[in-house]
Amino acid sequence: MQFDFNQTYFSLFGIEPRFALNTPELDRRYRELQAQWHPDRYASEDDSARRLSLQASTFVNEGWQTLKSPLARGRYLLRLNGVDTQEDTNTAMPMDFLMQQMEWREAIASARASRHLDQLERLNSELREEIAALEGLLGGQLDAAQWDAASTSVRKLRFLEKLDQEIGDAIEAVMF
C-alpha cells in the first residue's frame, strides 16, 4: 500500500487545477478515496498500516476541505502558482473596501444589540451574495493568470468570510 503525499489535491481528486469546480464529481471522488483509505478499513491491520491510513485519510480530508471552499481553493491555486497571498502581512486594502467593512460591522453589532434576528438573516443573505460575486471575480482573475488581482480578491474574501462568521455568531447569540 502506497500513498503519494506530495501530489497536489487536484491530482489526488483527479480534477483539473482550475477554480471552476464540479462539486458532485469532487464529492464522488472524495467518498471513493475515503472508502479506500479511511482508518476503519485498517482497524485490524498492523501499526504501520494503521498509521499510513490515518495520514492518508487526513490528507484526503484536508484536500476535500481545501477544494470545497472557494476561498481555500483560490488561495491554494495561487500557492501552486508560486504566489503568496500575504494574508497576515499585507493589510493594505483599498479605502472604500475598508469603509464598507466598517459599515457591515456596525450593522451587525446594532442588529445583535437590538436582538433583531430578521435583520441578521437579511445581512447574512446580502453578504452571501457579495461573497458569491467576489468568488466569480476571483475565478476570472485566476483563469487569466492575473495573480496580483487574484491575491487581492483572496484577501478581500477572507474579510468577508470573517464577517460571515460574525453574523453566524450573532445569530446564535440571539437564538440561543
Place this chain on the structure above:
Amino acid sequence: MALLQISEPGLSAAPHQHRLAVGIDLGTTNSLVASVKSGSASCLRDEDGKSLLPSVVHYGRDGEILVGRSAQTRQNDDPANTIVSVKRFMGRGLVDIGELATPYRFVDEPGMLKLVTRAGVKSPVEVSADILKTLKTRAEASLGGELVGAVITVPAYFDDAQRQATKDAARLAGLNVLRLLNEPTAAAIAYGLDNGAEGTFVVYDLGGGTFDVSVLELSRGVFEVRATSGDAQLGGDDFDHRLYCWVLEQAGLMTPSAQDQRLLLTRAREAKEALTEHDSTRITAVLSDGQVIDQELTAHDFQQLTAHLVQKTLLPVKKALRDAKLTAADIKGVVLVGGATRMPHVRRAVAELFGQEPLTNLDPDKVVALGAAMQANVLAGNKGDDDWLLLDVIPLSLGLETMGGLVEKVIPRNSTIPTARAQEFTTFKDGQTAMAIHVLQGERELVADCRSLARFELRGIPAMVAGAARIRVTFQVDADGLLSVAAREMSTGVEASITVKPSYGLADNDIARMLQDSMAHAQDDMQARKLGEARVEAESLLNALDVALTSDGDLISAEEQSAIRTSMDNLRHLSAQDNADAIRIAAEALNQASSDFAARRMDAAVRRGLAGQNIAEL
C-alpha cells in the same frame, strides 16, 4: 514516552475465521453488549436472560464488587458505596457536575474527580472498567471465545477528556478498543442498514445523562455526519432530579440523608417511567426517620415540571441544523434513541419541531449497541457482502490560548475526522528559549470558558530576537476523535519528539497502577496479552533507539552511549523471558536512561530547523 509513540500490538488476521468482536453501549443508566452472529446483530443476555445491565457498581465488604442488578439492590441501604450514573463523572471535575444530588464523597483532582468508597478512592475510569469487565465476561461466555476487540460508544458531544477516559476504562477492563464510536452514528448504522434508508436523517439521542443530536446523510452505504451538537450534562437523570426536588418541596424536606436521597431519586425515576403509560401515579416512600411520603402526580404536572428540560434539548437540535446549513423541512426522518425518548412530551416536542412523527421502530435502548456491534464486526475484519463507510466529525472546536486569555480556533467543530492542522509559532520576546502552548476545546472566546485539554512547554529554543523563531506544531484528531499534538522540525520534516496526550488528571503511571491492580485478579489470558504487549513495546523501543543511536549517536558522550547500550541489553535479555512486569520496568528504565538523549535530539532538530529558517530569512 520520549522517543516514539507506542500503540497496541497489531492483530494479524487469520483468514476465513470469524473473529469475535462486540459493540458496547456504556450508558449512564444501562449498558449493553451486542455482537453479530451469523449475519445479524443481537444483544447478548446474561444468565437470567436480561440484556440491559444497570450501570451500577457496588463496592461491598471483603473486596466484593457487584455490578448490575445485584448492585442496584444495595442502592438504598448503602448509597455511598453504590455508584450509579458514573458516566456523568468521566473526564469531569467537581466544578463541572454542578448541584446534581449525589450521595457520594468526592475528592477533587485536577481534571477528573474521584469517589471515596469502601474499596478505596476510585476514579470514574475504574468504576466504568468494572462495568466493562462484566460485559466482557458475559460476551466471552456467550460467544465462547476470547474477543479480538470491541467498539465502545460515546456520546457524540463528549469532549477529548471524556473520550480519553472512556478509552482508558476499556483498556483497564482488558478490552482491545477497535474504535470509539459516536452513539447517534451507531444508531444511524443500525437504523439505516435495517431500513435501507437514503437521505438526510436526524438522530435525537436523549440518554440517562447525556443528550446528543446528529444530522447525517445516508447514501449508498455512506454514513456522513454533517453536524453534531448536544449537551453532555443533560439526560433522563435530570428529569428524575427535577421530580425529586418537587417531592422535597411538597413534603417540606430540607436536607434528607444520603439514604433517603437515593430512595426518593429511585421513586422519582419509577414515577417518571409510570407516567409514560399512565395519566397519573403515586410516589410513596417511608423515610429513615419514619416519615411517610405519599404524593399524587399527574402526567400533566410532570410535563409542566420538566418542560424546560425538553426545551433545552431543542436548542442543540436547531444549532446542528444550522451548522449543517439545513432546515427542519430538509429532514427525511428523525430517529429516537435513548430510554428518555419514551417520555410522551419529548416525542411531541420533536414531532412538532420537525413536522413529522419520529421513527421508533427500533428499541431505543438497544439500537446503539446493535449499531456498534455491526461496526465492530466490520472493523475486526469480518467483511460480509455489505460494506459501508462512516464519515464522522469532531463535535467541539479545538483551539489554542493566545494573548489576553483568548482562544484561537485551530480545528473548527464539525470538521470531518481524521483531521490535522499545523500552526506556526514564534517567540515574542528577545532571547526567549521556551514557549508555553495551551490546548483548549470549546466554542467560547475566553480561555476560562473552554475546557483545558493540555498544557505543554517547548524548551530549548535558541535565543534569538523576538519573532525570528518558528516552530510548527501539528494537531491531529484521529478516527476516535482523540487529539494528539506533535512538534515538527521544519527544515528536514522529521517528526520531532514531543507527543502530548491530553491530560485529565489521570497520569500514565495511574493507568499502569490500575492495570496492575486489575491484573492481580485477572486470568491467564490477560497475563499472556500483557506479556505480548510488553514484548512488542520493548521491541519498538529497542528498534527506535538503534536507529537513533546510528544517526544521532554523536550528540552524546561515549559513557552515555554505553549506559544506554547496557540498558538496551538488559531489556533484550528480559524480553526473551516471561515476566511482563520485569519487561515494563526495564523498558521504563531504558526510557529514563535515554531521555536526555531524546531531549538533545529534539534540541538539535529544532536548532537545525531554526538555522535553516535563519539563512532563508537573511
